[in-house]
Amino acid sequence: MAETAVIAGFQGTFPHGIHPDDRKSLAANTPIEVLPAPKTVLLPVLQHLGAPSNALTRPNQEVVIGEQVASAVGFISAGVHASVNGIARRPVHVTLPNGRRVPAIPITAGAEQHSAEQIHADFIGGEWPTVDMPAFAAQEIVDAVLGGGIVGLGGAAFPTHVKLTRQPNKTIDAVLVNGCECEPYLTSDYRLMIEAPRAIVAGGLLAAKAVDARFVVIAVEDNKPKAIAALREACAGTNVVVKALRTKYPMGGEKQTVRAVLGRTVPTLGLPLDVGVVVVNVGTAHAVARIVLRGKPLTHRVISVTGHGVKTPRNLIVPIGSSYRSLLDFCGGLRPEAARVLSGGPMMGFTVADHDTPVTKGTSGVTVLTRRDVSHSAETACLRCGRCAHVCPLNLVPTRIAMAARKGNWDVARRYHIQACMECGCCTYACPASIPLVQLIRVGKARLPQQGSGSGKQ
Amino acid sequence: MNGSQETANAITNDAAPALRVAPAPHVYDTRLTTRRMMLDVLLALAPVVGMSLYNFGWRAVLVMAVTTASCLVVEEAGALLQRRPSSLGDLSAAVTGLILGLSLPASCPWWVAMIAGVVAIGIGKLAFGGLGQNLFNPAMVGRAFAMISFSKFLGAPAYRIAEVGGIVSQATPLTLARDAAAEIPALWPMFLGTVNGSIGETSVLACLLGGLYLCARRTASWEIPSGVLGTLALLAGLTRLLVTDASIAAVPALRLSVLEHLTSGALVFGAFFIATDPVTNPISRKGMLVFGAGVGFFVWLLRSFSGYPEGVMFAVLLMNALAPLINRWTVPTPVGGPVPERR
Numbered sequence A: 001m002a003e004t005a006v007i008a009g010f011q012g013t014f015p016h017g018i019h020p021d022d023r024k025s026l027a028a029n030t031p032i033e034v035l036p037a038p039k040t041v042l043l044p045v046l047q048h049l050g051a052p053s054n055a056l057t058r059p060n061q062e063v064v065i066g067e068q069v070a071s072a073v074g075f076i077s078a079g080v081h082a083s084v085n086g087i088a089r090r091p092v093h094v095t096l097p098n099g100r101r102v103p104a105i106p107i108t109a110g111a112e113q114h115s116a117e118q119i120h121a122d123f124i125g126g127e128w129p130t131v132d133m134p135a136f137a138a139q140e141i142v143d144a145v146l147g148g149g150i151v152g153l154g155g156a157a158f159p160t161h162v163k164l165t166r167q168p169n170k171t172i173d174a175v176l177v178n179g180c181e182c183e184p185y186l187t188s189d190y191r192l193m194i195e196a197p198r199a200i201v202a203g204g205l206l207a208a209k210a211v212d213a214r215f216v217v218i219a220v221e222d223n224k225p226k227a228i229a230a231l232r233e234a235c236a237g238t239n240v241v242v243k244a245l246r247t248k249y250p251m252g253g254e255k256q257t258v259r260a261v262l263g264r265t266v267p268t269l270g271l272p273l274d275v276g277v278v279v280v281n282v283g284t285a286h287a288v289a290r291i292v293l294r295g296k297p298l299t300h301r302v303i304s305v306t307g308h309g310v311k312t313p314r315n316l317i318v319p320i321g322s323s324y325r326s327l328l329d330f331c332g333g334l335r336p337e338a339a340r341v342l343s344g345g346p347m348m349g350f351t352v353a354d355h356d357t358p359v360t361k362g363t364s365g366v367t368v369l370t371r372r373d374v375s376h377s378a379e380t381a382c383l384r385c386g387r388c389a390h391v392c393p394l395n396l397v398p399t400r401i402a403m404a405a406r407k408g409n410w411d412v413a414r415r416y417h418i419q420a421c422m423e424c425g426c427c428t429y430a431c432p433a434s435i436p437l438v439q440l441i442r443v444g445k446a447r448l449p450q451q452g453s454g455s456g457k458q
Numbered sequence B: 001m002n003g004s005q006e007t008a009n010a011i012t013n014d015a016a017p018a019l020r021v022a023p024a025p026h027v028y029d030t031r032l033t034t035r036r037m038m039l040d041v042l043l044a045l046a047p048v049v050g051m052s053l054y055n056f057g058w059r060a061v062l063v064m065a066v067t068t069a070s071c072l073v074v075e076e077a078g079a080l081l082q083r084r085p086s087s088l089g090d091l092s093a094a095v096t097g098l099i100l101g102l103s104l105p106a107s108c109p110w111w112v113a114m115i116a117g118v119v120a121i122g123i124g125k126l127a128f129g130g131l132g133q134n135l136f137n138p139a140m141v142g143r144a145f146a147m148i149s150f151s152k153f154l155g156a157p158a159y160r161i162a163e164v165g166g167i168v169s170q171a172t173p174l175t176l177a178r179d180a181a182a183e184i185p186a187l188w189p190m191f192l193g194t195v196n197g198s199i200g201e202t203s204v205l206a207c208l209l210g211g212l213y214l215c216a217r218r219t220a221s222w223e224i225p226s227g228v229l230g231t232l233a234l235l236a237g238l239t240r241l242l243v244t245d246a247s248i249a250a251v252p253a254l255r256l257s258v259l260e261h262l263t264s265g266a267l268v269f270g271a272f273f274i275a276t277d278p279v280t281n282p283i284s285r286k287g288m289l290v291f292g293a294g295v296g297f298f299v300w301l302l303r304s305f306s307g308y309p310e311g312v313m314f315a316v317l318l319m320n321a322l323a324p325l326i327n328r329w330t331v332p333t334p335v336g337g338p339v340p341e342r343r
């Protein structure tokens, strides 16, 4: 039934985009393992979009796994929970790969930790009710999600309770569970879909309940047939539908998924909410199920450590706040040809300069590229070939915006809709002249003078 | 390079080699670089060059060698004068030189070919600021200059010089078309290219082979040749439907059929190799179609009514001038609509 369900507006793809080499086979067939608790974890109070949370611990206070150590401040914010048993120390400052410098709570791990088996069973194993879901009230779900510090695990880390809160005069009819994972290399969502499909289905149903949506669609790119099969089996008896979408980057972008699955166009600078849709990543759906059904806050997440620059690529259940170094070491360390360590995938990931910085809730993967991967021919003049425009998923003219941004020509940049760019990087990927288009646009967006008063996006 | 961008700070790390910091994206489509695109054009020109050797022998070699050499020399001199690194490696000057050579008659004296090459790069490209800045197709700028300055060597009579190659040294098909008394050659020889013409333009077959390769590789955008050929075919077809004997008597070129138009002169060569120069045509796909259609229209107009038998060169130059305007008209609307005010 689920296979044949018809979805009004289904298109299966979106216009433009690129087809980078996916390199997922490096880690795709490695089952999820547990990273043992490192000696210390470092928990930033800002791992999400929105206001920093408020540290609650006193120096040298004893904490147990799952205990809240920082609380949400205001509506768009998220709390933080201890990811190991141990002793909280005085907060320090840390610079995250995305460039933000934030306070972080160090926790020295104690001798008593949960065993790997326990963590694995709690994270993946056991029963996840789908057909026989207990009846939760919408507010119960939202409160649990808020209390669990759940944020979008696909990368953007937007607080999930905000998405799941019903808004006056906005009707939501669909929840999309996004399993596209279109970034090359990354396989954490893929493994989760194969190993815990029922948790994902349960999370989707809970999200739908919270926003009172009529239907739930799980969207997966068609290069992941095993994940599609596992999810379809897990959907049996529910009204959740699994849809295969054309494999293409950035299919996992919210706007692209909404377009491909429902044929709806999210307005420029708008949200899926504006067209009646809530999109949650499969990892987020799993986290929602885990807090609502098992009362477990977001202390761990799946991270793939992959790329040709790391010795043994693996998919790990990682305590949030572990250092990049601890992940890399567990995977055998770097190969001599390693050239760049990324938080995330190669299209939108950030370079990790300091390996002692912690992974956060939004870290979807650690990709280690080699010198060969990152080698690039020297920049030449723009050939005006239009390739950048022909791949831009938002139908912009990147060459115009980037050149205007480089020259500080803001009128032209605005005329070509610089603010609409979602920084997917397709343009830079495709440019034969090796012009750093999205890099110029990104800097341009930050420098764009505000128009009139109180305008401009931060 | 922009200093704030690719600042690749070497971070030393005890675990391993020098790791580098750079903003996303971290991977690129390595199948497509400026150099690779130019190399594609050179490869695609191989059948055209081959046919030119068959038709015109060593004279073709001489003309192409001279134009290519002069383009390369001027490009390198420009780099030295402007104190920038040599740009010969991007192969764009070689492409300009070869296309220029292929667009000249085999009888062209070496010094005319040389001057055309110097003008192509010197004025057509460097004077505008180099690769990517030029408004006009450099090869066509060089050819237009030579044609106007040395019409004796490039006009219709230049194609009648008897000793050139082993081929029928009669007037070109398009020149014949303007003489109401003369007969237009059969289609098959025009398609194969065993007729007279500029060095590289005679064989529609060779140009199609190379041109389709370029489109398949996506080095050339299919929109442009389609626009050119489609529009010309449409106009020629309409003309044939509407034209009267009286108007043919007044304007003999109007009798050309659709297929005669498509197989004669520099049309197919120009549609695939000249009009597709990315620098001098519009950016968006819609713009490219409009550009191609414009070239097709002007070719038809010039072939039918101008003082020149062939119109490809001027048609391309005219549309080059309009490309910025086309770009302005065809600014694509973002998916999701324009950026709302007050955001």
Ligand code: SF4
Pocket: A381, A382, A383, A384, A385, A386, A387, A388, A389, A398, A399, A430, A431, A432, A433, A434, A435, A437
């Ligand atoms: S892809 Fe690169 S070379 Fe082509 S138009 Fe865009 S910026 Fe210019």
Ligand code: SF4
Pocket: A391, A392, A393, A394, A395, A396, A397, A398, A420, A421, A422, A423, A424, A425, A426, A427, A428, A437, A438, A441
């Ligand atoms: S980074 Fe921006 S301009 Fe470039 S392709 Fe993506 S949306 Fe378009």
